[in-house]
Amino acid sequence: MALVKHGEVIADPWVRIENDTLPLGRPLLLTLEEWERLAGSLRHWDQPLGLILTGAEPLDQLRDSLGHFQLIALAFPKFTDGRAYSQARLLRKRYGFTGELRAIGNVLQDQFLQMHRCGFDSYEVADEKAAEAWIAATSRYLGFYQPSERGDFRGARAGSDPQIFVTAEQPAAAAWAY
Amino acid sequence: MYRYDEFDQAFVRQRVEEFREQVGRRLMGELSEDEFKPLRLMNGLYLQLHAYMLRVAIPYGTLSSTQLRKLAHIARTYDRGYGHFTTRQNIQFNWPKLADVPTILDELADVEMHAIQTSGNCIRNVTSDPYAGVAADEIEDPRVYAEIIRQWSTLHPEFSFLPRKFKVAITGSPHDRAAIKVHDIGLRMLRNEAGEPGFEVVVGGGQGRTPVVGHSIRAFLPKNDLLSYLEAILRVYNLLGRRDNLYKARIKILVNQTGVEEFTRLVEEEWQAIRQGWELELPDSEIQRISSYFARPNYGEAEPIDFGFVTAQRKNPEFARWARCNTFAHRQPGYTIAAISLKPEGGIPGDATAEQMEVVADLADQFGFGEIRVTHEQNLVLPDIRKADLLAVWQALDKAGLAVPNLGLITDMIACPGLDYCNLANARSIPVAQRIGQRFADRALVEELGPITLNISGCINACGHHHVANIGILGVDKKGKEFYQITLGGRADEAAAIGEIVGPAFSYEDVVDAVETIVTTYRGQRQAGEAFLDTYQRIGIQPFKEKLYGTR
Amino acid sequence: MTLQVMTANRLGDGAVVYLDAEGRWSEHLAEAQVAADAETLNLLERRAEAAVRDREVVGAYLFRVDTADGTPRPIGQREIIRAAGPTVGTDLTPPALRI
Numbered sequence: 001m002a003l004v005k006h007g008e009v010i011a012d013p014w015v016r017i018e019n020d021t022l023p024l025g026r027p028l029l030l031t032l033e034e035w036e037r038l039a040g041s042l043r044h045w046d047q048p049l050g051l052i053l054t055g056a057e058p059l060d061q062l063r064d065s066l067g068h069f070q071l072i073a074l075a076f077p078k079f080t081d082g083r084a085y086s087q088a089r090l091l092r093k094r095y096g097f098t099g100e101l102r103a104i105g106n107v108l109q110d111q112f113l114q115m116h117r118c119g120f121d122s123y124e125v126a127d128e129k130a131a132e133a134w135i136a137a138t139s140r141y142l143g144f145y146q147p148s149e150r151g152d153f154r155g156a157r158a159g160s161d162p163q164i165f166v167t168a169e170q171p172a173a174a175a176w177a178y
Numbered sequence: 179m180y181r182y183d184e185f186d187q188a189f190v191r192q193r194v195e196e197f198r199e200q201v202g203r204r205l206m207g208e209l210s211e212d213e214f215k216p217l218r219l220m221n222g223l224y225l226q227l228h229a230y231m232l233r234v235a236i237p238y239g240t241l242s243s244t245q246l247r248k249l250a251h252i253a254r255t256y257d258r259g260y261g262h263f264t265t266r267q268n269i270q271f272n273w274p275k276l277a278d279v280p281t282i283l284d285e286l287a288d289v290e291m292h293a294i295q296t297s298g299n300c301i302r303n304v305t306s307d308p309y310a311g312v313a314a315d316e317i318e319d320p321r322v323y324a325e326i327i328r329q330w331s332t333l334h335p336e337f338s339f340l341p342r343k344f345k346v347a348i349t350g351s352p353h354d355r356a357a358i359k360v361h362d363i364g365l366r367m368l369r370n371e372a373g374e375p376g377f378e379v380v381v382g383g384g385q386g387r388t389p390v391v392g393h394s395i396r397a398f399l400p401k402n403d404l405l406s407y408l409e410a411i412l413r414v415y416n417l418l419g420r421r422d423n424l425y426k427a428r429i430k431i432l433v434n435q436t437g438v439e440e441f442t443r444l445v446e447e448e449w450q451a452i453r454q455g456w457e458l459e460l461p462d463s464e465i466q467r468i469s470s471y472f473a474r475p476n477y478g479e480a481e482p483i484d485f486g487f488v489t490a491q492r493k494n495p496e497f498a499r500w501a502r503c504n505t506f507a508h509r510q511p512g513y514t515i516a517a518i519s520l521k522p523e524g525g526i527p528g529d530a531t532a533e534q535m536e537v538v539a540d541l542a543d544q545f546g547f548g549e550i551r552v553t554h555e556q557n558l559v560l561p562d563i564r565k566a567d568l569l570a571v572w573q574a575l576d577k578a579g580l581a582v583p584n585l586g587l588i589t590d591m592i593a594c595p596g597l598d599y600c601n602l603a604n605a606r607s608i609p610v611a612q613r614i615g616q617r618f619a620d621r622a623l624v625e626e627l628g629p630i631t632l633n634i635s636g637c638i639n640a641c642g643h644h645h646v647a648n649i650g651i652l653g654v655d656k657k658g659k660e661f662y663q664i665t666l667g668g669r670a671d672e673a674a675a676i677g678e679i680v681g682p683a684f685s686y687e688d689v690v691d692a693v694e695t696i697v698t699t700y701r702g703q704r705q706a707g708e709a710f711l712d713t714y715q716r717i718g719i720q721p722f723k724e725k726l727y728g729t730r
Numbered sequence: 731m732t733l734q735v736m737t738a739n740r741l742g743d744g745a746v747v748y749l750d751a752e753g754r755w756s757e758h759l760a761e762a763q764v765a766a767d768a769e770t771l772n773l774l775e776r777r778a779e780a781a782v783r784d785r786e787v788v789g790a791y792l793f794r795v796d797t798a799d800g801t802p803r804p805i806g807q808r809e810i811i812r813a814a815g816p817t818v819g820t821d822l823t824p825p826a827l828r829i
Contacts, residue, residue, distance in 0.1 A: 142188055229746075
């Protein structure tokens with residue numbers, strides 16, 4: 001597996017819990033079940049925390065917890081399961097999540113563009129060549145029909161928006177073409 | 179009609195390049211068929227019984243003569259010289275080669291056409307009233323909003339992998355010629371008490387396995403809220419629609435299982451959240467921008483009563499019949515809407531040869547304003563014909579086999595491609611339509627029978643709209659043989675209703691006799707002025723059962 | 731044991747094809763290899779899988795035939811139509827059943 005972010009393959013610093021042991025000094029990626037079970041132990045955790053969602057979770061009930069996480073990984077059980085696209089947009093726009101949004105599971109390069117436009121920053125893929133594919137996918141279209149985030153109905157159409165490459169400092173605004 | 183600007187043009191070109199690259203990767207083996215299939219479907223490319231099938235979008239059924247000529251060219255160059263107009267106002271080509279498809283799409287892009295999202299689990303072609311913009315009974319031209327919805331839904335990043343396909347229809351007239359009540363979202367334009375235009379929103383209609391008339395979830399939606407409200411409905415569907423069972427994945431199932439009230443509450447709640455946070459309000463400036471593309475042509479002076487037209491009818495009874503059956507009231511005095519039936523008796527419903535397409539395109543240029551419409555009943559329309567020109571138009575149509583005087587009559591059948599073409603079918607539908615057409619070849623009789631809708635589907639997916647026909651025919655497979663189940667009393671308009679099964683299915687040999695028996699029963703029972711549906715609603719299904727199956 | 735033939739659509743043009751005894755795909759049902767035993771059936775399946783992998787065909791499947799008059803004839807309506815083409819003419823005149 002390879003992790004693609006901003007058109008590059010990068011090493012993944014995040015780890016999962018193994019054998020019920022919390023790994024020290026590493027950013028920790030948890031399922032919702034693990035988070036709920038271990039929330040007490042993690043209250044003073046000094047490393048970044050991440051959350052894995054599967055598409056079925058009612059985000060509204062999680063909104064107050066989102067501030068704990070620097071990474072949310074949305075799983076695509078099958079690439080045809082499109083719930084995570086809605087979840088990504090809601091996380092960005094409605095719940096104001098500004099951390100890293102990662103696509104995991106059955107992630108194919110032909111969905112990069114839609115994922116990018118919904119606010120994803122990084123992608124766990126099977127193939128390292130996907131990094132080039134990401135660049136191609138996100139630079140093919142010069143504009144989109146849906147109105148830009150700024151509310152300018154023709155913002156996206158003018159071609160000056162959207163920015164294609166997200167930066168770590170302002171992931172939400174740049175990836176958001178709508 | 180809408181004209182592409184630089185943005186639109188660039189967009190379709192970029193889409194073609196994207197698909198060309200995907201086809202290349204498929205042919206080189208970098209994409210499996212499972213991975214390629216959703217991609218090719220989102221570009222309208224099916225694999226059918228005998229070959230690939232390409233479904234080209236005709237947004238809300240409006241075509242320019244240039245575009246129609248291009249479709250003829252594609253039929254001739256890349257296919258077998260004909261195309262098939264569908265029940266969603268699109269056109270299908272039945273024999274393209276995979277490697278040719280990107281080139282076909284490029285040719286389509288040359289004339290501002292595409293095949294984007296004509297298949298796949300995404301928002302499909304927004305269909306509308308084929309008489310939009312010209313019908314005398316119209317409140318607003320729905321195509322303005324159909325175009326706005328088309329743009330909003332094109333390559334929408336959030337809604338490209340819905341649980342299932344999503345179909346939207348919109349009518350601008352109280353008389354619904356777009357069958358909005360059997361769509362996933364149906365929109366009916368109206369004005370509120372203050373005279374402001376808006377929409378009634380109907381959700382969860384559909385045919386197929388579980389036919390159901392849609393539910394009105396909002397009586398009046400202001401026009402500026404159109405996109406935010408649609409977004410709310412789609413998001414609720416995308417998150418909550420079933421994904422475990424292909425046959426239970428449409429929004430109609432979600433509405434049914436959640437309950438209309440609760441579903442409406444979910445949508446309204448999401449909508450409020452969207453309005454508070456997002457900038458999805460449809461500005462008047464954008465409505466204006468799109469409206470300007472649908473401005474009325476310069477019709478010129480109102481014509482005085484045309485005695486030439488009256489005389490021609492008296493002298494030429496065939497022309498008179500066609501004028502009676504196939505023309506409809508135009509909002510502009512002196513003009514008429516002329517319907518071109520693609521249902522010759524014994525012919526293939528909805529098919530047109532490349533030559534016929536060119537005849538229609540030429541007529542649109544010579545006598546109209548270069549515009550043609552496609553109806554969801556698989557016919558064509560010349561929307562702006564001066565009554566004074568109608569005879570000349572008819573003569574040209576007649577020479578091309580396009581002057582069949584049967585609009586809305588029993589031989590104006592809808593038939594899906596069926597088992598002759600379609601991978602999903604259980605039985606053939608076209609030959610049944612052909613034989614019915616031949617049985618009712620007497621045009622005087624057919625006119626005298628009055629309005630009857632007869633629709634044929636070759637399988638339960640109901641692409642032939644049999645559920646909402648006065649006489650519906652569903653092909654089924656019984657132990658390897660083709661049988662046909664008949665329903666009665668359906669209708670697709672503003673009083674939409676699903677037909678009732680009349681009894682056991684008929685064999686391929688017997689089904690045409692059964693249709694004739696039904697028609698004879700109607701004739702025997704009808705009272706003055708009653709159309710088939712009126713008689714059916716008055717006498718019920720029992721007399722038909724008795725005549726078809728014998729007295730019980 | 732039922733007699734079966736392997737069919738598919740050719741990837742490039744979607745044409746209906748049948749697997750013959752040499753492992754090639756023919757447009758003519760008469761040339762198809764008819765499997766009468768488990769071993770041949772197995773062979774057809776392996777060859778079809780390879781052809782799908784090699785991007786020659788898509789949608790391969792087996793269907794039943796009888797060989798009453800010496801050549802394979804489909805039993806199911808779908809395969810009859812796949813073999814013969816649409817039963818309705820494309821010149822928009824009333825059809826003759828061409829099977």
